[in-house]
Amino acid sequence: MRLLLFSMKKLRFFSKTIIKSRKMSILVYTENWDGKFKNLSFELVSYAHAIAKEINSTVTAVSLGKVTDDELLKLGKYGATKVLNVDDERFNSIDNRATAKAISSAAKSENSSIVIFANNNVGKAIAPRTAIKLDAGLVSGVTSLPLSMNPFVVKKKVFTSKAIANVQINSDTKVITLAQNSYDIIDVGQSATIETFDPGIDDADFSTSVIETNKVSGKVLLSDAEIVVSGGRGMKSGDNWGGLEELADLLGAGLACSRPVSDEGWRSHSEHVGQTGVMIAPNLYFAFGISGAIQHLGGVSSSKVIVAVNKDPEAPIFEAADYGIVGDVNVVIPKFIEAVKAL
Amino acid sequence: MKILVLISNVPDTTTKIRFTGDNTAFDDSGVQWIINPWDELALTRAVELKEAGGVDKITVANVGEKSTEATLRKALAVGADDAIRIDTTANDAFYVAAQLAEVAKDYDLILAGIEASDYNGNAVGGMLAEMLDFNSVSAVSGIELEESNFKITREVDGGSQVISIGGPLVAIVQKGIAKEPRIPAMRGIMMARKKPLSTKEPVEGVNKTQMISFELPPPKTACKLIDEENANEVITLLHEEAKVL
Numbered sequence: 001m002r003l004l005l006f007s008m009k010k011l012r013f014f015s016k017t018i019i020k021s022r023k024m025s026i027l028v029y030t031e032n033w034d035g036k037f038k039n040l041s042f043e044l045v046s047y048a049h050a051i052a053k054e055i056n057s058t059v060t061a062v063s064l065g066k067v068t069d070d071e072l073l074k075l076g077k078y079g080a081t082k083v084l085n086v087d088d089e090r091f092n093s094i095d096n097r098a099t100a101k102a103i104s105s106a107a108k109s110e111n112s113s114i115v116i117f118a119n120n121n122v123g124k125a126i127a128p129r130t131a132i133k134l135d136a137g138l139v140s141g142v143t144s145l146p147l148s149m150n151p152f153v154v155k156k157k158v159f160t161s162k163a164i165a166n167v168q169i170n171s172d173t174k175v176i177t178l179a180q181n182s183y184d185i186i187d188v189g190q191s192a193t194i195e196t197f198d199p200g201i202d203d204a205d206f207s208t209s210v211i212e213t214n215k216v217s218g219k220v221l222l223s224d225a226e227i228v229v230s231g232g233r234g235m236k237s238g239d240n241w242g243g244l245e246e247l248a249d250l251l252g253a254g255l256a257c258s259r260p261v262s263d264e265g266w267r268s269h270s271e272h273v274g275q276t277g278v279m280i281a282p283n284l285y286f287a288f289g290i291s292g293a294i295q296h297l298g299g300v301s302s303s304k305v306i307v308a309v310n311k312d313p314e315a316p317i318f319e320a321a322d323y324g325i326v327g328d329v330n331v332v333i334p335k336f337i338e339a340v341k342a343l
Numbered sequence: 344m345k346i347l348v349l350i351s352n353v354p355d356t357t358t359k360i361r362f363t364g365d366n367t368a369f370d371d372s373g374v375q376w377i378i379n380p381w382d383e384l385a386l387t388r389a390v391e392l393k394e395a396g397g398v399d400k401i402t403v404a405n406v407g408e409k410s411t412e413a414t415l416r417k418a419l420a421v422g423a424d425d426a427i428r429i430d431t432t433a434n435d436a437f438y439v440a441a442q443l444a445e446v447a448k449d450y451d452l453i454l455a456g457i458e459a460s461d462y463n464g465n466a467v468g469g470m471l472a473e474m475l476d477f478n479s480v481s482a483v484s485g486i487e488l489e490e491s492n493f494k495i496t497r498e499v500d501g502g503s504q505v506i507s508i509g510g511p512l513v514a515i516v517q518k519g520i521a522k523e524p525r526i527p528a529m530r531g532i533m534m535a536r537k538k539p540l541s542t543k544e545p546v547e548g549v550n551k552t553q554m555i556s557f558e559l560p561p562p563k564t565a566c567k568l569i570d571e572e573n574a575n576e577v578i579t580l581l582h583e584e585a586k587v588l
Contacts, residue, residue, distance in 0.1 A: 033500055033501075093504070094499070096469065096472070096478070096479045096480060096481065097472075097478060097479070100473065120500075121481060121482040121498060121499065121500070124457070124458075124465045124469075124481060124482075124515075125469060125479070125480075125481030125482070125515070126469075127466070127469070128436070128440075128465075128466040128467070128468070128469025128470040128472075128473065129469050129470070129472060129473040129479065131437065131466070131470060132437075132440075132470050132473035132474055133473060136551070137435070137437060137551030137552040138436060138437070138466050138470075138551075138552070139552055140463070140464055140465050140466055141463055141465075153555065156463070157463065157560075158461065158462050158463055158554075158557070159354075159358075159360045159460070159461060159462075159463075160356070160460055160463065161560070162360045162559075162560075163360045163362075163557055163558065163559055163560070164557065164558045164559070164560060165462070165554045165556070165557050166554070166555050166556045166557070166558075167552055167553070167554050167555070168552065168553050168554075168555050169551065169552050170549075170550070170551055170552065170553065171551045207478040207508055207509060208478075208480065208506050208507075208508050209506060209507045209508070210504060210505070210506050211494070211505040211506060211507055212504070212505045213499070213502065213503075213504045213505075214502045214503050214504070215499060215500065215501040215502025215503070215504070219501070221500055221501055222501070223500060224500075227587075227588075251588070269519075270498075270501065270502050270503070276517075276518040277518065283587045284581065284585075284587040284588065304587065305581065305585045305587050307577060307581070308566070309574075318566045318568075319563070319566070320563065321566045322564070322566060322567065322585065323566065323567050323568075323569065323577050323580060323581070323585075324566045324567070324568050324569070325568070325569050325570070325571055325574055325577065326568065326571070327570075327571030327574070328571065331571055331574070332571060332574045335574035335575050336574060336575070336577070336578055338575065339574070339575035339577075339578035339579065340578055340588075342575075343578065343582055343588065
């Protein structure tokens with residue numbers, strides 16, 4: 001009896017070692033926008049590469065929809081060793097059910113222990129469904145590399161950025177969404193192999209039919225911009241946006257505005273940044289004539305550097321800003337434009 | 344058509360955030376509790392849809408201790424017909440979704456706020472949809488009932504999109520779904536006292552995540568002020584000091 005027990009234990013130990021020795025990968029869902037990968041996608045790959053190095057694993061990226069091979073190869077530069085390409089135009093518009101199924105099927109085929117999404121509209125939509133399919137714990141809005149791998153602990157912002165939590169995931173498979181600008185995009189000079197991947201999706205998996213799309217294309221995508229130029233009520237009128245547009249063009253920046261500006265109809269609602277609008281975390285955020293209400297700051301305070309220009313020295317935006325000018329936007333904007341041209 | 348609105352009980356958004364027990368737990372002493380702002384907008388839209396006809400019942404559901412009932416009563420005062428509280432502590436999205444799945448399976452439309460203003464998880468709605476094999480759509484800023492489908496406006500990169508999707512559906516809603524949250528009228532508050540609020544025992548489940556400790560963000564360094572006439576210096580500083588240009 002004793003002998004039997006011993007051998008069973010041994011067997012169990014043995015089978016565990018076999019499972020462990022199967023190569024685990026880290027899977028990253030790299031989104032594209034009109035066929036081009038977002039900066040965020042490169043950030044995710046760089047982040048995944050850093051974890052992979054730590055645990056002696058590799059990074060696989062999964063791409064859905066139409067993307068050229070040249071574009072797919074870029075993922076290798078940032079640390080992906082394999083790209084699963086699902087070249088299927090049904091994925092050009094997001095369908096939560098089908099997308100989650102496709103990514104889970106990639107995760108299963110790659111035996112992925114960690115699956116990483118961006119913490120944007122798409123990631124927020126897909127990660128929870130994927131977590132259930134993989135029987136995984138999910139942490140959204142992660143802001144750091146894991147503090148430890150075993151147990152797996154990451155940092156995330158809580159209470160609308162008023163505090164930070166250290167969260168542990170207890171399940172074998174982990175799903176996380178990474179907050180924008182949490183990790184640098186690093187060219188590690190690797191190259192990736194591209195594989196066509198069939199996730200086994202039927203038409204019946206698609207539940208969404210698109211009636212109409214109203215989106216600006218060809219411009220800098222606000223949620224993915226590294227620099228954002230934003231105007232508030234202090235701009236006085238929608239007719240005064242010429243300077244901001246010129247500055248944004250020179251910097252390759254996205255254009256944004258505060259809530260009163262879009263409520264007044266000076267600018268489109270799609271440009272409204274803040275807690276109730278688009279949440280952004282660029283490297284550099286310019287706030288012209290924005291007082292900095294708490295709701296506005298909630299949506300922009302994760303920016304790395306904030307520059308504020310406002311007439312009112314008491315404006316709360318100066319508490320969040322790194323560089324400030326108490327002055328007139330009409331004087332400052334042309335000076336900024338000249339200085340940028342001279343760089 | 345039956346609508347279920349998921350309600351998170353969260354600290355008032357102006358709450359000063361503090362922690363206790365060597366930074367392992369949120370200090371809830373003296374905290375005012377409210378309906379999560381996004382859930383409040385979802386509920387407002389549900390009530391509007393019911394007033395326009397075509398909705399038989401609105402239920403609100405919450406996973407939490409007895410102390411969260413005041414928040415459910417508030418939701419009843421806004422216009423929900425009945426409320427369900429699942430009597431357990433909500434610590435992990437997976438666990439909470441498993442609890443709600445028991446209730447949600449009987450509804451045609453489930454509305455969830457895009458995130459909760461406390462732990463900012465934005466996960467329960469999507470998890471619930473997958474557990475029940477329901478359709479889901481996220482970043483929803485508009486919802487209309489059609490004969491056999493839902494007409495949904497959702498926010499996508501660089502704009503918005505109108506889609507048609509069948510039920511049962513979990514819609515994860517954001518700003519725009521309703522103009523302003525509805526404030527309960529005195530009549531609503533009186534009626535809410537008589538509306539049914541039932542309690543359910545939790546089903547077995549595990550927490551797949553746990554918050555092990557908290558910290559406050561490091562204090563922001565002071566803003567460097569530059570005179571208006573030397574505005575160009577800011578660009579130089581961004582280039583040379585901050586290295587972001």
